[in-house]
Amino acid sequence: MASKIGVVGSNMVDLITYIDRMPGPGETLEAPVFEIGCGGKGANQAVAAALLGARVMMVTRVGDDVFADNTVANLGRYGIDTRHVRKVPGRSSGVAPIFVDPSGENSILIVKGANADLLPAAVDEAAADLAACRLILMQMEVPVETVYHTIDWAAQRGIETLLNPAPAAADLQLERIRHVTFLVPNESELALLSGMPTGSREEIVAAARFLVRQGIRVVIVTLGRRGACLVTADTAVEIAPVAVAARDTTGAGDAFIGAFAHFYVKTQDVLASLRQAAVYAAHSITRAGTQKAYANAQEFASFRQTHAPDLPVV
Template sequence: MTGRIAVVGSNMVDLITYVTRMPAKGETIEAPSFEMGCGGKGANQAVAAAKLGADVLMVSKVGDDMFGDNTTRNFASFGIDTRHVSKAAGKSSGVAPIMVEPSGENSILIVKGANADLLPVDIERAAEDLKTCDLILLQLEIPLETVYAAIEFGKRHGIKTLLNPAPATSALDLRRILHVSFFVPNETELALLTGLPVGTVAEIEAAARSLTAKGIGTVIVTMGERGALLVTQTETTAIEPVRVTPVDTTGAGDAFIGSFACYYVETGDVKASLDRAARYAADSVTRRGTQKAYATREQFEARQSDGSGAGGFSR
């Protein structure tokens, strides 16, 4: 099985500060280092898939500021089709200030900027190219109406869709996403969307089953160092982690989703693709940054063969 992936989603400029500790309210402290790079959930997922060799189409909006052209060039540098990456007049690009602690854990703010201008009409403008795709990836850094329109587009044209409900919002109407092929929250997002506890794996499974009971066919919950959980209406499968020492967890969940998409459109095997995705995400957290931390297929396979990249960390 071979296929093409579309990402209808966000892009951000990552403003990454590495801190010795998080400041208290009203406190100013010195941080040891700062980096800037291209990010955003949609862009990260697209780049992860492209670096693994997938054929990727990007549908996104950039600002008409100093960051916009650079973001488009960044997509193109990975071989991503940018014909449907357009500028939003008078809008800033999306930015994401990120603070990374010594443990590798991170705290993130996002300013949507031009991402808020990615509208359902943009899906219709890209329709003929989207029809050539086998899987459409979506996140919640773009308007909800655009997410709903893309899922409906996929249903109408027989194209599978994957929704990563991040950042989670209670405004998401679950009735309008019932036809999504894969629903991929982390524990925090799952708790917010279901109102159920997620402290244990059993509770996570119960919360995921509450979604399949509503009609969502496949729920994949990423659980950080505990791996992932695949829940369908008939079975539950644990995707086991292999431990790694994290350096920077920023973008690990996007690495998981982008790599899953790549392997899935190649093989059609959900479980095997999730296992590879858990390993790919684990590999990504052993280096600093987001997109620059993602391995190419050659790098990833080399690390797997020598045992240095085997892991299962995804958030």
């Protein structure tokens, strides 16, 4: 069985401003620090998995602007297969202005740019290489029709898929995603998809079980500082968080998913992989930035030994 991870998803240029507070309407404030980095939910998840040692390929689109070549080169530096990363003439690359407050919490805007041109035909063009993947990751920073097409294409070939339904999209049709293997929403995305409250653990499990009844095999709800919750038709298991001092929470969810993908493809053990992913995501928020905050395999092993010494090495 193939051991490669495919990512059909987005890339962004992160424009990160560290602020003391957000300005009000008509107000101008000075901010202490600004940085530019590579991001986007698809690229972030690909980088996290690759840093841990996974074989990763990416299907994505960049603009024909000053950011494009750097984005492709950045993916290549992590060993990600970029043969299906293409430029779109006349388009900007995707950008994400990010504002991070002193507590590490962030507010993010996204401009899709060339990500909006990642159409179903791109999946067909990459079919031979995607067919060699064990797991394909998707997110909602690209056209929804591409997500639907990828899920259907993979289901027909017996390839497992993971959808991170973020940013939340009210028009996401449950009927069109029912063949996805893993759905990984946060609480607000779960509420939007299910139409049910998610204010308590019982409500989260009930909402997730509703999605499972639609055909989705596994729902993994990310809960930020409270960890995560794994829900299937007959199981609901809490994934404990790891306590750390947060510096920047940007990209933590993507770190979690990328790490889960790596460990799941390696072990086929969902629960063990989620526990590893929770530790990896905790490490990511101790550093500033997105991809540059992610640990490689050696750094993660050291952090795990210190912060989760009872967690088995996989």
